[in-house]
Each structure stands twice: as structure tokens, then as C-alpha cells.
Amino acid sequence: MTDIHEMSADTQVALMAQGKLSAEELMRATLTRIGEVNGALNAIVALRDADELLAEARAADQVSGRGALHGLPVAVKDLADVAGLVTSEGSPVFAGKVAKTDALHVARMRAAGAIFIGKTNTPEFGLGSHTFNPVHGVTRNPYDEGLTCGGSSGGAAVALASGMVSIADGSDMMGSLRNPAGWNNIYGFRPSWGRVPAEPAGDMYLHRLSTNGPMARCPADLALLLNVIAGPDPRQPGVFAEETFSAKATDLRGKRIGWLGDWGGVWPMEPGILDLCQAALNVFEKAGCEVELVPMPFSREALWESWTTLRSWSIWADLKPLMQVPETHRQIKDTGVWEAERGAALSAEQVQQASEMRSAWFRTAAALFDRYDALAAPTAQVWPFSVDQPYPTEIAGQGMDTYHRWMELVIPASLIGLPALAVPAGFGTNGLPMGLQVIGRYGNDQALLTLAETYHHETLWPQRHPPKR
Numbered sequence: 321m322t323d324i325h326e327m328s329a330d331t332q333v334a335l336m337a338q339g340k341l342s343a344e345e346l347m348r349a350t351l352t353r354i355g356e357v358n359g360a361l362n363a364i365v366a367l368r369d370a371d372e373l374l375a376e377a378r379a380a381d382q383v384s385g386r387g388a389l390h391g392l393p394v395a396v397k398d399l400a401d402v403a404g405l406v407t408s409e410g411s412p413v414f415a416g417k418v419a420k421t422d423a424l425h426v427a428r429m430r431a432a433g434a435i436f437i438g439k440t441n442t443p444e445f446g447l448g449s450h451t452f453n454p455v456h457g458v459t460r461n462p463y464d465e466g467l468t469c470g471g472s473s474g475g476a477a478v479a480l481a482s483g484m485v486s487i488a489d490g491s492d493m494m495g496s497l498r499n500p501a502g503w504n505n506i507y508g509f510r511p512s513w514g515r516v517p518a519e520p521a522g523d524m525y526l527h528r529l530s531t532n533g534p535m536a537r538c539p540a541d542l543a544l545l546l547n548v549i550a551g552p553d554p555r556q557p558g559v560f561a562e563e564t565f566s567a568k569a570t571d572l573r574g575k576r577i578g579w580l581g582d583w584g585g586v587w588p589m590e591p592g593i594l595d596l597c598q599a600a601l602n603v604f605e606k607a608g609c610e611v612e613l614v615p616m617p618f619s620r621e622a623l624w625e626s627w628t629t630l631r632s633w634s635i636w637a638d639l640k641p642l643m644q645v646p647e648t649h650r651q652i653k654d655t656g657v658w659e660a661e662r663g664a665a666l667s668a669e670q671v672q673q674a675s676e677m678r679s680a681w682f683r684t685a686a687a688l689f690d691r692y693d694a695l696a697a698p699t700a701q702v703w704p705f706s707v708d709q710p711y712p713t714e715i716a717g718q719g720m721d722t723y724h725r726w727m728e729l730v731i732p733a734s735l736i737g738l739p740a741l742a743v744p745a746g747f748g749t750n751g752l753p754m755g756l757q758v759i760g761r762y763g764n765d766q767a768l769l770t771l772a773e774t775y776h777h778e779t780l781w782p783q784r785h786p787p788k789r
Contacts, residue, residue, distance in 0.1 A: 324349035326786070329392055329487035329541045336391050343391030343435070347377035350393040350437065354484050357789055360465060363478035364395045364485075365456040366406045367438040376435050383433075388548050389487075390433030397476055397490055398439040398456075399446050400532070402426050405436065410444040410453030412651045413642060424519055425489060425532050425549040432548045440475030440488060444653045445639070449499045449700075449727050450711060451475055454653075458707050461503060462787035463753055467704040470500030476535050477504040482787055487541050489549065492740075493530035494631070495699065495730030501535060501742035502699030502755020505782050507772065508535045509542045511550065512560070512763050513737030520555035527634040528558070529734060537782040539567035539772040542741070546765070565766055567773035573608030575771070577601065577758075578692035580732070584616025587729050588715040590702045592748045597698045600745040600756045603778050604771070614695065618684050618732075622677050627731045628722070629666060629674035636663025655710075655723045682736040682762075689761040694771060697729050699742045699755035733759045741768040744781035753781075 324332070324346060335341035351370050358364050373393070380391045401407050401419035408414045422430055430436070444453040451474025452458035459474045461467040462482045469478045473490030477500035480488050490497045492510040501508030516532045518524075534545035543565040552559045579601060582589050601611045639660040642648040649657070688695065702712050712726040713719065720726050733740035738759050745756040760768045 325353040325483035327486060328538050329389075329536065330538075330544055332392060332486055333388070333390060333544075337386060343377040343380040344374060346391060347373055347393055347435070350484065357462070357482045358484060360460065361462055361478050361482055362457055362459045363440060363475040363482065364438050365398060365441050365475065368405070368436075373435065373437055380433065380435065387431060387433035388544060389429055392434050392487060393437045393485060394429060394434040394487065394489075395438045395440045395476070395479055395485055396426055396436060397473055397488075398442045399472070399491060400426055400489070402436050402439070405439060407439070408455045409446070410442050410455055412454055413648045415455045424517060424553065428549050429489070440473070440479055442472045442475060445656055446472040446491065446493070446496065447635070447653070447656050447659070448472065448711060448723065449495060451500070452707070460707060461704050462789060463505070463751070464704065466707060467752070468503070468707055470503040470700070470704070472496040473508065473535060474500045477501055477506055477508065480504070480506045480535055480537055481782070482789060486537070487545050488535045489532060489545065490535045491530055491532045492734070494724060494734055495727050497533050497535060498699045498730055498740060498742035498755065498757050499727065502745065503704045503753055505744045505753040505785060506535060506537050507539060507542055507744070507782075508742040509533045509546065509768070510733065510740045511546065511765050512739045514559040515739070515765055516546070516549050517553040517556055517559045520553060523637065524556045527637055528737065529631060529634055531737070539769055539776050542772070543567045543769055560763065563766070565769055567769045569774040569777045570770050571608065572604065572771070572774055575609045575693045576691065577604055577609050577611045578614040578688060578695045579611055580614055580695055580697040583620055583729070586616065586620045587701055588718040589698070590716060592750070593698050593701065593703070593754055596748055596754050597696070597745050597756045600743070601696060603775055607774055607778065612692075614688070617688060618681050623681060623731055623735060624728065626674040626677035626681070627735050629670055630678065630735075632659050632663035633666050633671055634663070636660045640664075678735050681732070685732070685736060685738065686761070693767065695759040697732075697757050697759070698745070699730070699757050701726055701729055703748065703750060703752050703754070730757070733757070736762070738762055739765045739768055741772050743772050743775050744779065746779075746781060747785065
């Protein structure tokens, strides 16, 4: 029998519903696994008291009505509030701050029966794709503990890959669900904008770049969590109507995938990444898809200018209250200060021009989806790098002009809110995992789950090649 900590969330829920597994047994197995591996990996932070968790699990076993996540131990990304738990956001500014209420998607998970065991580690304020911060330290890659796990949903990805949890939430602004999924041999799904509503607070129109989404070791579990956290919120605009998602393998004959590769040769890539991702695309071809190389569909620099303008503007809006107080300003990491100050210096005309470029790219992408059912690209331009390196400063001899330029290939989806699902692409000759992002038409999230499940059925990468621990 498969060890409890290796089971999918869907299987765990089904066994509990059948009376073949209790929530208490699952919690004990979870805490045992965390005790075995978390000390070295540092994925789960602010772990709750074991006796309290076991008591909650026993109480769950006495409940007759069961939600979709009933009895599942869940650790929430440390950017989202969980009532009664610390939300540090990886920053000394918020170290020790206990949340009074649940974030919207957390409240939905709680209502579905999840038992919150703690938080998953993230970079400070979620900025950067390397999970380290001065509050909780660095999270390590379970495939090589000397290397980064990615970010900003790095703690969630490591907790999944190493079997500490079976399902996890994450968030994605600049690849934060996709990059760590690729580097940890799991799945990460950035849904369409508005699929998973954000908090109904502050501005709800201008700064739409990030979204919450599910992470898992199989697409069926992505659908399980997406069905819980997705759905309209009457307090905010621009959200999708209710929809039920599923992951079922299907006949892919006649489907067309456009391979973006290195964006016509302008995205620098470390050796081996494109070859590995093209091998992953061969799986789709064997399933009946037609894969075609797409010439550069839009200006690289126009995308980058639009993205960095709107991102910096958004980060300034988020960090402004902290930046205006000298005591908290001093506690923000250098890259956060740089980006917020850049945003503060922008003119209204620059922001308008960035929005116009974003609109032009959306129209171009919409035309691409008249030809292709999905687009594909790697999840990262580099392999996992040393935990001692804050971020890559060059790729294949090309210097990086910002702390996040090395993640440039995630912005075509992020900039215009397209759904993008990271699937494991396998392992390079260096023994390290990499991912492939499959990007869909806006609103067509279900089609990506179908593609991913068919791919998963043929590969089973997370199950066939878990970390050796």
C-alpha cells in the first residue's frame, strides 16, 4: 500500500469518506513526515502544536457533513492570513503578527474542511523567485539541498514534493506558482485573472497582476483545490461565474500547441532546458497533438517595459505605507525598496503607455489562440542555483539588468492574466527537475487541466521520481 504521505489529496479524502483512513491517522502521518524532513528543508514555518492539531483531527472524525477538503492537513503560503496564525510575509516588519481573520481563499478552504497546520515559507513580501527571508531563513530544494527551490511559492512546492502535505495554495505574480513547481517536480496552476478572487479590499481595478492558485502532485488535486477557492465574490468586480473543474485524460488528437521556445532566440537559456522541454512536448505529440514552433509573436522589450512599469507601480502601492515610515522603511529588503521607489517615480503617462502595450499584447495573444489550443514555454531560463546566491546576474553570458530579469519568460501569461499550468518536464543530465508551462486562452482553465491530466497519465513524474528522502 502507498504510504499515506505519498497519496494524492483526492485519495486521502476518498479514504476518509469511506472510513478506511481517519483524519487523526492522516494528521499523525503528516506530523511524522514533517519531523523527518522539514528540519533540513525548512518549507513549513509557524508549525502549530501537535496536540492541538491531533485534537482538531479527532474532532473532524466526528463530523458527519464533509467538505471537499475534509480532514486534510494544509499549510498556507505565508502571504495569506490564517486566523490565529502568524503572517510574517517573510519580513521583520510583520514578524510575530497574528492574523485576526482568514483571507478569502483561506476561509473557503476552512469551510471545505481543511485543517491548517502552519504556513509555507516565501521570500520577503513574495518578491523574487528564491525563497529566503530574514524571519524564517532559506527553503532548500529537496532534489539538492544546496540549491534554491524557487519562489515565491517555494515553501509550498517543497512541502508537496517531499510529502509533507498533499495539496497547497500558492500565488503567482511573476511565475511564483510555475517556477517552484518546475524546480520541484510538481504541478502549479496560475488560473485566469478573476477565477480566484483576491481580497475585497483597497483598489480592485488597477493592480491586477497576481492571483492565487493551487499546487499539487497531480492535476486531479489541482482541480480539487481550484473548485474550493474559485468562484465569484459579490463584493468585487471582474470575477468569473461559478464553474466546476475536473481533470480527466482525453483524446488529444487534433489539438495544436504553439511552442514559444526562447521567444525567437531573444530569451537567454542555460544549456539543456529547451531540449528537455521539447522532449516533454513529444509526450503531447504522441498523444495526438500537433506541436509547432511559434516565431516571436510580440516585441520582447515592449512586453518587458509594460510588465516592469505595471509591476513596480503595483509594488509601490503595496509598500507605500511601510516606505513612508522610517522605522519600517529600513526593514524592507533592498530589491523591494528599489522596485517601490521605481514605481513611485512613474508618471501617469508611463502607466497609461504600459497599459496600452499590455492591451496590444492581449489582442495579439487572442489571435494566436485562434490558431492554437495552447502555448508552451519552459518554466525557467536557468536551472536551480545556489541557495547562497540571491538571484542570477547572468544567463549564458548575458547580463541581467534587474533582480528579476532572469524570470522574463513568465510574463507573457502574467501580464494579461492568462491561465498557465506548470507540468513537470523531467530531469536534466545534471539530475535537476525542470518544468513546462502550458498557457491557455483567457478563461479556458478547464482545457489546461485536461491537457495536464493526459500528460500526467503518460509521465507520472512526481510519483516516479520523488526526492530521495
